[in-house]
């Protein structure tokens with residue numbers, strides 16, 4: 168049995184070691200929404216909302232997520248008695264559209280809270296089967312092919328098991344073919360974050376000849392039909408990211424032939440319950456999945472590590488160690504990668520296995536708001 172008694176929302180700002188550019192925008196400082204969930208019985212859990220500062224990946228931002236968590240998610244969850252965190256999701260889909268990242272921050276936090284209450288690892292609670300996960304890196308768009316080659320080469324040296332290169336018109340064929348020539352055997356892939364249309368078929372077919380593991384989300388962020396047209400013309404598997412917002416969209420992808428691989432970001436699909444549903448459907452239908460990233464702090468990274476320990480995660484995840492992004496992460500210990508390109512799960516510890524650095528978080532906090540059962544009694548926002 169599990170009850171959420173209060174949640175403290177806070178925004179912290181973390182400076183990225185170097186700006187991260189994707190086709191739709193650049194991030195230099197990561198504004199991060201953190202949640203501290205409290206069961207009122209001595210157990211707390213920290214979770215992270217992966218929404219960004221601007222709606223250039225999905226519609227959500229950290230401002231919309233704050234509002235949605237306070238006014239729509241928490242009134243449905245706080246003070247309720249749950250047999251299992253698996254029961255939280257059903258309360259968040261009925262008469263409540265969208266806002267998946269806001270939903271996920273609370274839904275995933277409830278899994279972590281339950282794992283900590285039971286004193287077991289989050290991976291065990293989710294049904295994870297691995298003690299270590301394979302790590303890939305996502306390299307933002309660089310100004311020249313030479314810059315890209317320097318970074319990719321350093322990442323291969325460090326042991327990363329997959330190199331994902333962000334691409335867009337003007338930074339694609341020349342950049343990636345140069346890498347392929349330099350590293351004929353390297354596990355390379357590209358991610359376009361919707362930078363192309365079917366009118367770019369020539370470019371997309373040139374990418375198809377570079378022996379890539381996959382091409383991630385080349386076309387529109389909410390499209391499945393045009394991706395099917397494209398997939399029929401490419402040998403390289405298409406991996407969908409933005410377009411997969413639920414298990415139903417995976418069913419559509421399979422039916423239409425829009426892609427052959429799914430990037431699961433639990434924030435994008437609304438939490439762990441829908442992530443597990445997608446994982447299981449893909450496992451049954453022979454579709455590999457892997458865990459994407461959203462430039463998370465060590466808090467969110469811990470959730471991705473746990474999820475990636477499920478059996479059908481068949482490619483290395485975008486789960487870089489803390490030091491790739493942050494001078495100093497907000498968790499102890501920080502997430503580190505071994506020279507063989509894996510991250511060890513912290514199975515012996517409860518939950519994600521890390522603790523937050525409260526002092527550091529306090530010093531980085533820009534604003535905070537505590538919401539409890541009393542808050543909602545007072546303002547009568549509870550819908551039922």
Ligand code: OSB
Nearest residue numbers: 224305459460461462463485487
């Ligand atoms: O499309 O996978 C993406 C970061 C922000 C927004 C979208 C994406 C990404 C990444 C980063 O690729 C992966 C990471 O967190 O290491």
Ligand code: MG
Nearest residue numbers: 358383384408
């Ligand atoms: Mg992506």
